[in-house]
Amino acid sequence: MNMNLLRQYLKTGFRVFLRYKIQLSIAILGLAFSLVCFVPTVYWLHHETTYDRFYSDAKEIYRIYAVEKGSGKVNEQVPGLLGNELLKYFPVLKASAGFVTEQLDYQTEGNDYIQLKTLCVDSAFLNVFQQSCVYGDMKQALQMAGNIVLTETVASRLFGTAENAIGQKLEHSLSRIFGPCTVTAVVQDSPANTNLPFDAIFNFPALQDASMIMSTPEQWQYYNNNLYVKFYPQANSEEFEQQLRDFTSRIKKNTDIELRMLPISDVRHKLNRDLLFTLNFIRLLVISGILLMLSALFNFLNLYLGLFRQRINEFRQRMIHGATSRQIISQMMFELICVVSLALLIGAFFIFLTRPIVSNLLGIVMPTPQLLYFSLLSGLGIMLFVLLFSLIPCWKMNQLITRNMAERKISNQPMLQRIAISFQLAVSIVFIIAASVTMMQMRFINQKDLGFDRSGIIQLYSENMKLDEHKATIRQQLEAIPQIVNISATDYSPDKNATMTTEVEWSGKQSHKKPVFQWLFADANFAKTFRLKLIAGRWWEEGQNENRKVVLNEEAVKVMGLSEPVGSIIRMNPFLITNDGVAPMEEYEVIGVVNDFHSHSLRSRIHPTIIRTGLENIWYIRVVPGQEQEVMQRISSILTDIDISLTDTRLTLLDEVYDRLDYSEQIGLKLFSILAIVCLSISLFGIYAIASSTTQKRRKEIAIRKIFGADIQNVVRMFVCEYSLLVVFAAIVALPIAHYVMYRWLHGYAYHTNIPWWLPVMVFTGSITLVLFTVLGHVLKAAGSNPAKVVKSE
Secondary structure, three states: OOHHHHHHHHHHHHHHHHHOHHHHHHHHHHHHHHHHHHHHHHHHHHHHHOOOOOOOOHHHEEEEEEEEOOOOOEEOOEEOOHHHHHHHHOOOEEEEEEEEEEEEEEEEOOOOEEEEEEEEEOOOHHHHOOOOEEEEOOOOOOOOOOEEEEEHHHHHHHHOOHHHHOOOEEEEOOHHHHOOEEEEEEEOOOOOOOOOOOOEEEEOOOOOOOOOOOOHHHHHOOEEEEEEEEEOOOOOHHHHHHHHOOHHHHOOOOOOEEEEEEEHHHHHHHOOOOOOOOHHHHHHHHHHHHHHHHHHHHHHHHHHHHHHHHOHHHHHHHHHOOOOHHHHHHHHHHHHHHHHHHHHHHHHHHHHHOHHHHHHHHOOOOOHHHHHHHHHHHHHHHHHHHHHHHHHHHHHHHHHHHOOHHHOOOOOOOHHHHHHHHHHHHHHHHHHHHHHHHHHHHHHHHHOOOOOOOOOEEEEEOOOOHHHHOHHHHHHHHHOOOOEEEEEEEOOOOOOOOEEEOOEEEOOOOOOOOOOEEEEEEOOOHHHHHOOOEEEEOOOOOOOOOOOEEEEEHHHHHHHOOOOOOOOEEEEOOOOOOOOOOOOOEEEEEEEEEOOOOOOOOOOOOOOEEEEOOOOOEEEEEEOOOOHHHHHHHHHHHHHHHOHHHHHOEEEEHHHHHHHHOHHHHHHHHHHHHHHHHHHHHHHHHHHHHHHHHHHHOHHHHHHHHHOOOOHHHHHHHHHHHHHHHHHHHHHHHHHHHHHHHHHHHOOOOOOOOOOOHHHHHHHHHHHHHHHHHHHHHHHHHHOOOHHHHHHHO
């Protein structure tokens, strides 16, 4: 292609843009905004499915976890002794690494306090999870008990440089037992997409051998260890998995569990139950993004090919003046490439403009290089799609251009154009239904009675052991604040996994049944603070030793089948284990029954709950309504005055904690609403532009119909029927799909709303109304034209 011809193509393309600026602007913006919606969702899916794959030998690393035989309950942790036993029995294993994650408070020799996410590991950790060394000897970094490895950011913050950090001493809450720890190496910060985020890696000697605090049988019943194993290359992991299942039973160490394993890349979404967004939710958004992209592409092709049809006379004149068919097709393809490139540039600009908002919304880091890579890859795919699907229509149009005028027939909208419009409308209807059902479920959740009054409650939580040390002082000073009504301590938090057990017995229990009960530890003020309703009996009395007294919820009474629950005796395992590994059952008296209440998300049913005293490490503070923020500021000041290390204590309104449980639904509502608006806008603007070109093209047909007796109503009715049929076809496809998808989504909740019969009717009626309103102006203008002038001009 010579420069003169290229210059001519550019000039022609610019004139075409000025002439058809409305239609082209609709096509460009539709494609650009669909790219803005598509690229972040695809990057999000990639981010979530590549967790820990940055390890060079990630394919050989697997997570080991346990499943209780009786209840089927999944336990992410396993006994600390298991790793060495597996290495002893299975030669296919190259290494094993166990660790626990702790939020520890550290103090430097200069008395600087810092709280670090610490992996308390065994000495083999770096054999499984190799780290990128910044400074130090990684081979010896964790060989000695008390050795600690810091990330580059932490080392620079505490000691100025990574080199200065080596050999430095750090005190922490475990130093009273094992002495201060020594910095032996500095590594690069952990990536964002890892299941093992850390600020420090600490060699904790009691992780696998806890003989100083419990016997060997006790250790086999104690689940505290996150265990990973690493296979030799070419090892048969499937055979190992089969033998792993009953391993603890075969070696007669623990007969109550079965062992399972997962590839490290599957751990995040198959084992982690605390995620705000499930992988299915993310995949659904990616599918939605693909549908939106296809809708925008079809709209783009419809509009642009429609413009080519309107320019047939222009192309004919060019051929008369010597242009070849190849040059005409080249010009069409060149114009397409230019317009698509402009749409992609606009889309990329808005992707990077909205990146901080999207990143904050989804809770992920979106680095510029990776986002640019996905934008370029998506842009290339869009360009190839447009060129591929426009090549044949452009070739056929070239054939039409070469025909004599007398050979051209009056035709209605091409079938492919109708299909494309119906597809866009179908996608819009699916998004509208999805957004509507999500909004209904959110309203249902907000209006659902949780069984207690969560307003006006502040949650105070810290993993800092200093909170427990100063508990009496803190409570005394908090009680002196006049806006505080009640204070309660418990182990319950809506955003944490509940403690579950099947080791409960009562009079009349059938031996073959092992229902799962939730244990909830609370103090004497729990019922008052949460304003629970006492159905029968009483709560604990403050200051009394009632460790063997429990309170049940209504569901627990129902499961046990107790007609007179108050005064009943139940037997439970209180976490204590004898030297022979057998857990003793102790008797507890039921002193009260409270109403059922939702301790967690509405996705889960209310569990039969046994409430008892003990393990109270989370505080709840009920305050006078409207005084929450002022009280939180005063509490922060009190904690800092008592101990500077309590600065990191988390103070959160309980309302906000529960709102976070529904964060995925809130995001889903926003995203589906955006998708619905964008897709419907693309469809309606596309229909508007197509209606404009179609009525213009069919002016002669309308004129001939009017000459033969058709009035304006007949002409309008013809167009109304044509466009209504497009909506009908779209609804026939979209409504069953939308109903099925959202029905399945709703049934992921134990408590949910239902899809009302009137919703699809309303969406269908609204879609027809919007489409007809969009095209009505063009139709009335065409129907009201003078047939004599039209025939003469044609």
